[in-house]
Amino acid sequence: MEKFTTFEGIVAPLDMINVDTDMIVPKQFLKTIKRSGLGANVFDEMRFRPDGSEIEDFVLNQPDYRQSQILVAGDNFGCGSSREHAPWALLDFGFRCVIAPSFADIFFNNCFKNGILPIALPQTEVDKLMADAKQGNGTVLTINLEAQTITRPNGETIAFDVDPFKRNCLIEGLDDIGLTLKKSEKIDAFEAERNQLAWC
């Protein structure tokens, strides 16, 4: 997993609530047995007509936003399915950070496993960043995970919260399974006891 420290990226607005995982990556692209290559299909049904031509109005088809790395969206982003194809598709397109007032639980966890930082902020702060994003013209935000700040184009910084453990894993690019396996002795002991139970 790529380490996540500080980066500056173009910000795109997706001013909708309840953006679900079927929107982020429709099911026809779930037939892959790979993690890579889904960026071409992210937001497919909003981005392309059935004949494959681009829908010009959609934000990621506009010249200002084709290189976006940060997405600002409405409440309850990522609701629906557990498909990790959703963060894979966002990452493969180039997104490293999604900012919204709230996220669905499974999607939120899936992001961290793939080097994407999901940031939940109060609506008033999201509104400011949404306004920045709507300016287009290559407007960038700076995300500093170590300092836990977002720097707006006008220089204002917005602080955000993140679970310290998850933050550390992102910064170090740590492998979750490797971390857990360091606790193998505890798992062994727990499992040996649990396997004795009639109902397990």
Next chain:
Amino acid sequence: MSHTTLYDKIWQAHLVDEQDDGNCLLYIDRHLIHEVTSPQAFEGLRMSGRQVRVPSKTLAVADHNIPTTNRAGGVEAIEDEQSRIQIETLEKNCADFGIDHIGMMDLRQGIVHVTGPEEGFTMPGLTIVCGDSHTSTHGAFGALAHGIGTSEVEHVLATQTLAQRKAKNFRVNVIGDAPDYITAKDIALAVIGEIGTAGGTGYVLEYAGPAIEALTMEGRMTLCNMSIEAGARAGLIAPDEKTFEYLKDRPRVPKGADWDAAVAYWKTLSSDPEAVFDREITIDAANLPPLVTWGTSPQDVISINGRVPDPAAIDNEARRKATERALAYMGLEADMPVQSIEIDRVFIGSCTNSRIEDLRAAAKVIEGKKVADRVNAMVVPGSGLVKKQAEAEGLDKVFLDAGFEWRDPGCSMCLAMNADKLSPQERCASTSNRNFEGRQGREGRTHLVSPAMAAAAAIHGHFVDIRDF
């Protein structure tokens, strides 16, 4: 005296490690896998040279992508190449890592959330995960069950644990005597309509009260299944005699003295009378009307006697815009009566409503009647065992005589990964769980209802009040 909830008890019993920062390691008793969200997990294991820690605690069934017609040729005859590769990959991965796999030609094959309970793989007090958000279904047995992503599938395969933070407790009290026509589906839609699709985020829901105790195991599975549609990590119902009766003599449950010991333990699994919940709501099932969704979010719920909402009456700008978008997508006019909405397709199936009781309820409504000319209707049983049972009861004849298609088990048109999907602008009365844009096919329009309501709509070609039927 203890004041803990059912969720607290199951959580505590599975805690392998707890860090000072609240991050915990939870032991996972049962892991279900399917063809869509597991290939990359096995790929990850291979790349890092890791093994599956306890192969016997994982069970595999292909369901998402599997065809529901023309299966006689077996997996190698599946026409869609990508689907075939995915299903073959699951078979190969299970063989390579020593995991029990129920193949497409096995009578027990079905939707993973139907097959798990049928096999007795699901039991009270266990932690159960699967790379599918509707894993919440298994909470009907008093198991802590939830969906996980593929990285977590790999983590469970490698370590038999999951890194988690504890969720909060939310009790949904459902009181009153539900009339016959009010099903678990209506209760589920009522809950989501009340708290919204993010109302359960950060919580585990425990459903309790007389209307929950009165539900069959099938009904409890329907209700817990849709907990994720309210954003909750999991849904739970305390196990009782109905639970034990359902499980007794299933293939993978304990037998003899072990069964008695298990039941004795299971009887301890309920929230203490003094337990404190972070949030509670109460719904009166006696006063619920049959419910239908009008929009593109499961919280867009209205009574069968209601009217489609008018965005002009909504103050909140984000909600108004979402409503306008949903109405345009669904091809509906503000304020039109629900019963005037004409449908083109009916889908009875999915991990929400494809069990024997669901098929019986639908068959009862259509017996001796014909599907409306404008409607194409299909039934996709949840498993081979459900299908066999239904055929033994003659339900297949009832459906076929009425003009329904009678298919082989799988997820089918709930998520439309296989050939079963809506065409653009087609409108479907569906017993599934999600009405998102494009869920049942690009530009397809989904209305979520109970099996009886879907069946009645099939006969009339539009939504009707099952109470008048």
